Amino acid sequence: xxxxxxxxxxxxxxxxxxxxxxxxxxxxxxxxxxxxxxxxxxxxxxxxxxxxxxxxxxxxxxxxxxxxxxxxxxxxxxxxxxxxxxxxxxxxxxxxxxxxxxxxxxxxxxxxxxxxxxxxxxxxxxxxxxxxxxxxxxxxxxxxxxxxxxxxxxxxxxxxxxxxxxxxxxxxxxxxxxxxxxxxxxxxxxxxxxxxxxxxxxxxxxxxxxxxxxxxxxxxxxxxxxxxxxxxxxxxxxxxxxxxxxxxxxxxxxxxxxxxxxxxxxxxxxxxxxxxxxxxxxxxxxxxxxxxxxxxxxxxxxxxxxxxxxxxxxxxxx
Amino acid sequence: xxxxxxxxxxxxxxxxxxxxxxxxxxxxxxxxxxxxxxxxxxxxxxxxxxxxxxxxxxxxxxxxxxxxxxxxxxxxxxxxxxxxxxxxxxxxxxxxxxxxxxxxxxxxxxxxxxxxxxxxxxxxxxxxxxxxxxxxxxxxxxxxxxxxxxxxxxxxxxxxxxxxxxxxxxxxxxxxxxxxxxxxxxxxxxxxxxxxxxxxxxxxxxxxxxxxxxxxxxxxxxxx
Numbered sequence: 001x002x003x004x005x006x007x008x009x010x011x012x013x014x015x016x017x018x019x020x021x022x023x024x025x026x027x028x029x030x031x032x033x034x035x036x037x038x039x040x041x042x043x044x045x046x047x048x049x050x051x052x053x054x055x056x057x058x059x060x061x062x063x064x065x066x067x068x069x070x071x072x073x074x075x076x077x078x079x080x081x082x083x084x085x086x087x088x089x090x091x092x093x094x095x096x097x098x099x100x101x102x103x104x105x106x107x108x109x110x111x112x113x114x115x116x117x118x119x120x121x122x123x124x125x126x127x128x129x130x131x132x133x134x135x136x137x138x139x140x141x142x143x144x145x146x147x148x149x150x151x152x153x154x155x156x157x158x159x160x161x162x163x164x165x166x167x168x169x170x171x172x173x174x175x176x177x178x179x180x181x182x183x184x185x186x187x188x189x190x191x192x193x194x195x196x197x198x199x200x201x202x203x204x205x206x207x208x209x210x211x212x213x214x215x216x217x218x219x220x221x222x223x224x225x226x227x228x229x230x231x232x233x234x235x236x237x238x239x240x241x242x243x244x245x246x247x248x249x250x251x252x253x254x255x256x257x258x259x260x261x262x263x264x265x266x267x268x269x270x271x272x273x274x275x276x277x278x279x280x281x282x283x284x285x286x287x288x289x290x291x292x293x294x295x296x297x298x299x300x301x302x303x304x305x306x307x308x309x310x311x312x313x314x315x316x317x318x
Numbered sequence: 319x320x321x322x323x324x325x326x327x328x329x330x331x332x333x334x335x336x337x338x339x340x341x342x343x344x345x346x347x348x349x350x351x352x353x354x355x356x357x358x359x360x361x362x363x364x365x366x367x368x369x370x371x372x373x374x375x376x377x378x379x380x381x382x383x384x385x386x387x388x389x390x391x392x393x394x395x396x397x398x399x400x401x402x403x404x405x406x407x408x409x410x411x412x413x414x415x416x417x418x419x420x421x422x423x424x425x426x427x428x429x430x431x432x433x434x435x436x437x438x439x440x441x442x443x444x445x446x447x448x449x450x451x452x453x454x455x456x457x458x459x460x461x462x463x464x465x466x467x468x469x470x471x472x473x474x475x476x477x478x479x480x481x482x483x484x485x486x487x488x489x490x491x492x493x494x495x496x497x498x499x500x501x502x503x504x505x506x507x508x509x510x511x512x513x514x515x516x517x518x519x520x521x522x523x524x525x526x527x528x529x530x531x532x533x534x535x536x537x538x539x540x541x542x
Contacts, residue, residue, distance in 0.1 A: 175321040176328035178335030299422060303342050306426050311335035314433050315449045316320050 004095070006256055011085065011096040018084040022230065022237040023047035025272055029236075032280035047233065051226050059222030062123045072119035073220065073227040076112045080231040080238075083108035087241055090264045091253035092163040101160040102150050106143065109194070112231065113139055120216030131215025134291065138193055138200065138212065141298040146190045148305035149183040152312055153246060156180070162242075166249045178315055182308030184247050189301035191239035196232070197279065199289040200297065203232075210291060237272075240279075244271035326370050327446045333367040334450040337487065338429070341460040344480055345425055348413050350472055354399045357476050361391030364483050368490050371447055377494045386505050387486065395479060395512045402516050403472060406523065413470045421467055425460055432456040439492070447491040454491050457484030471522055471529040475515045482508055 027044045034041030043049075061069060086100045086108070113135065120132035154160040156179060157168035193200045196213040206214055217228050245252055251267025253260045289297060320328065340360040347353045365387040372380030403409045415421060429452075436452035443451075461481025468474050486504070489496045496504075519529060526533050 172321045176325065176332050177320060178332040181332060182335065182339070296418070299346075299419065303346070303422060304339070307335060307339050307342065310426070310429050310433070311331075311338065311453075314429075314452050315331045315335060 003256075007093075007095050010091060010256060010261075011094040014089045014091065014094065015081070015085045015096070018087075018089055018237065018241075019081060019230075019234060022084075022234040023051060025237045025240065025276060026233045028273065028276045029280050029283075032277050033284060036280060036284040051230055054221075054226035054229070055223050057222045059224055061224075062219060065123050065219075068115075069119055069122045069219075070224070072115045072122075073224040073231075075115045076119075077227040077231045079108045079112040079115075080234045083112075084234055084238055086162065087238055088162055088166060088245055088252065089241055089268060090261060091256065092166050092249075093254065094163070097161065097163040102154070102162055102165075103147075103160055105162075106147060106150070109235070110139075110143070112235075116216055116228070119220075123219045125219060127215045127218050131212055131218075134212045135216060138294060138298065141295055142190050142193045142301065145186055145298060145301040145305045146194070148302065148309055149186040149190065152179050152183045152305065152308045155309070155312055156316070162246070166245060166252060167254070169246070169249050170252075170254070177312075179308045179312035180247060182304045182311060184243065186301045186304035186308060187239075187243055189297065189304070191243065192282075193294070193298060193301070195236045195239055197236075198283040199286045200294055202288050210288065240272055240275050241268070244268065244275055323446070326373060330367055330370045330374065330446060331449065333363055333370065334453045334487075334491075337363045337367065337483075338453050338456060341457045341480060341484075342422070342425060344476065345421055345460060345464055345467070346415065346418060348415055350403050350411055350413060351400070351409050353413070353473060353476050354396050354403070357399075357480060358392050358396040360480060360483055361387055361396075364487050364490075365392065367450075367487065368495075371490055371494065374446060375494050379498055380490065380495050382498070383486075383490070383495050383501055386501070390505055390509060391479070391483065394509070398512055398516060399472070399476070402519055406519065406529075408472070408529065411470075413468060413473045415467060421463070425463060428459045428463060429456040432459055443492075445494075447494075450491040451488065454484050454488035457481075457487060460484075469530050469532040471515075471519055471531050474531065475512075479508070479512070 024044060024047070027042075027047045030046075031041040031044060082100075083105050085096045086105050088094065088097055117132040117136050120128040120135070122128070150160070153165050156177070157165040159165060159168075192198075196203055201212040201214075202210070203213070205211060206218075213232065217225065220228055245268070248271060251263055251271075253264040320331075337360060340356055340363060343356050344353060344360070347356055365384045368380050368384040368387065372378065372384065432455040433452045436455055439451055440448050458481050461477050461484055464477030464480065465474050468477060482504075489501075495501065522531065522534075523529055
């Protein structure tokens with residue numbers, strides 16, 4: 001009983017850490033990008049200040065908006081929060097991980113995206129509709145790639161549960177798996193597309209004809225905008241943790257114990273620092289793609305995922 | 319299980335998957351120079367795999383085959399194609415792939431087909447490379463697919479050379495390479511083929527003013 005309670009407590013703490021550290025992760029990516037571009041970077045805490053400011057501001061809603069426009073930010077933030085609860089950040093075998101598997105995770109993302117697109121179209125501005133249509137087009141191409149990459153992992157571990165997959169990788173030790181290599185590359189490309197980073201979307205600009213995510217949330221202000229932006233930062237962190245913990249799970253806590261948890265915190269911290277630096281490096285080196293080139297980019301992700309799946313079946317079984 | 323294999327055997331499997339990826343990349347690539355570079359990378363991957371197989375099986379003549387592959391398919395033929403393409407001034411030309419998504423799906427289906435075809439061979443063998451036989455067959459078939467889907471002579475030649483890469487890889491994977499005489503003969507054939515293809519590029523261009531071999535199907539010089 002006591003053990004159970006501890007596990008639930010840790011799951012809550014883990015989700016809380018996820019939510020609280022997400023702005024810090026985006027702040028870190030922004031800071032490395034500034035360094036690479038020879039600019040003075042804003043403080044690491046700037047995303048928190050932005051969110052704080054937005055929460056304090058008046059929330060203006062267009063008179064053409066339906067109730068959906070007001071509810072959508074809460075649904076988006078809520079489903080992203082639930083997605084964060086499913087992903088093992090510090091420890092595996094937590095009760096929240098047992099409730100939902102990776103397909104549910106994809107479902108939470110799809111739910112958030114669906115309401116974001118609806119909210120984008122709700123007010124009836126040109127930018128909102130354009131952003132929604134682009135977002136749905138890209139996600140329709142990105143989702144198959146993500147699911148096939150995830151199925152590859154599931155086939156290797158014979159389970160779609162993230163905890164089981166991570167346990168399997170830990171038990172296997174250091175092994176060079178062609179399927180994991182290709183699934184990793186594919187997931188990185190999907191993550192770039194889904195979280196709206198360069199080369200697919202530019203998170204740093206407003207009011208450009210090429211924007212996708214920003215176009216949908218253009219009508220939001222005040223606490224609504226804060227929630228949507230927080231959800232976007234959380235989504236970036238979820239993808240980062242997914243990539244870090246599934247493919248490089250070393251350091252994650254397998255049982256609940258003070259020192260093990262301390263190591264887990266240090267390990268995930270280092271992994272995310274490295275991953276954030278790599279993301280900033282990639283964003284500084286690549287140019288943003290033309291929108292009509294993005295399907296080719298996502299086809300590459302799909303090809304990589306397919307080759308991962310095929311190489312698991314052909315090369316790794318028996 | 320995979321985690322009980324020594325590292326170089328895991329490397330053979332990973333390299334085989336990368337060779338398969340390079341075949342897909344060739345299929346999707348539409349810039350001539352990039353295509354030549356991918357072809358050179360594929361040759362390098364095949365040579366690396368051959369080296370690992372040589373180390374694994376103790377077949378020392380495979381080191382020689384690997385060196386031959388590097389010399390011919392990583393250095394000489396790409397250099398030759400590079401020079402030809404630049405001399406003909408088509409290095410910035412785009413070779414559009416018709417229906418890229420269709421080609422991709424066909425390619426994936428062909429890989430699965432090759433897997434089923436190689437299944438009986440797989441059950442007879444105990445070597446580590448038995449799994450890569452299906453991959454090498456897939457590289458051959460994807461080379462054929464590239465020959466079918468492309469119109470321009472240069473991409474067809476690259477498809478043909480990549481097909482030859484697949485054959486060589488199949489020989490290495492299935493039987494630890496062919497006898498040295500045969501291998502030398504094939505290497506020489508490929509070399510001569512590359513030179514002759516180069517001459518043919520100029521002939522085709524002189525006679526139809528283009529390297530688009532689809533025009534060879536038309537009887538009249540101009541569309542009526």
